[in-house]
Amino acid sequence: MLLKLGVLASGRGTNLQAIIDAIEAETLPAAIAVVISNHPGVPALGRAARHGAPTAIIERSAHPSHSAQHQAITDELVRCGVELVVLAGFDRVVGPEILRAFPYRIINIHPSLLPAFGGGLHAQADALGYGVKVAGCTVHFVTEDVDCGPIIAQACVPVLEDDTADTLAARILEQEHHILPMSIRLFAQGRLKVEGRRVRVLPPP
Ligand code: GRF
Secondary structure, eight states, X not given: XXXXXXXXXXXXXXXXXXXXXXXXXXXXXXXXXXXXXXXXXXXXXXXXHHHTOOEEEOOGGGXXXXXXHHHHHHHHHHHTTOSEEEESSOOSOOOHHHHHXXXXXXXXXXXXXXXXXOSSSOHHHHHHHHTOSEEEEEEEEOOXXXXXXXEEEEEEEXXXXXXXXXXXXXXXXXXXHHHHHHHHHHHHTTOEEEETTEEEEOOOO
16 A cells, blocks of 8 residues: 655755655655645656656645645645645645644654754754754654654764855755655554654564
8 A cells, every 4th residue: 555645845856856766666655646836837846747746836825825825735635635744845834724634644854953953944054053063854743833843763964174054955965865755664654653752663564
C-alpha cells in the first residue's frame, strides 16, 4: 500500500524532487496525490508535472482571507485523499484549518537544528551569524506552535571557516534531501510513535 502524500511547496522544490526521486527509485512506498503551491509558475510545479503528479495553485490573492485560502488548501488535500501532508519549502505558516484536518499528519523540513533558529526564513544565515560551529536541519511534526512540533529526524553539518550563508545552506540542503524522504518512509512504515515531545522510531516490522 502506498502512502498518499500532499506536498505544499512555494518555490524551487528541491525537497519535493528528493521525494519524487525516492518514489521513482522505489525506495519510498508513497505516491504524490497532489502538489499544492501558493504561487503560480514556481519550479516545484514543473517538477511535479514532470513526475506526472496532479498540481493545484491556491493563491492568497484569490481568497478573501488567509483562513479562506487555507480552507481551500485543506479541501483540496481531503479531496485528493491525502494521508500525510509534507511542507517542502512552504513559505507560510499553516492555518488551523489544515492542522485540524490532519493532526500529527503534517511534517515540515526546517533548515536548522531546532529549537535553534526556528521561526524565521533565514535560519542558515542566522546560524552563521550567531557563530555556531555545527548547523543542520530538522524534520518535525507540525503543531500550532511554529517550528516547535515533535522532532522526527535531524542531521548536522560542520560550519567551515570560509562559509557564506549560501555555501552553508547548500551543505544543509544536501542533508535535507536525505532526512525528508527518510522521515516519510518511517511514517509510511508506521514506525513513528509520538510520546509527548518525543517521537520514538520503532524497529522495522
Ligand atoms: C529548504 O531549505 C527548507 O528547509 C525550507 O525551505 C527550503 C525549501 O527549498 N523550509 P526547496 O524549495 O525544497 O528547494
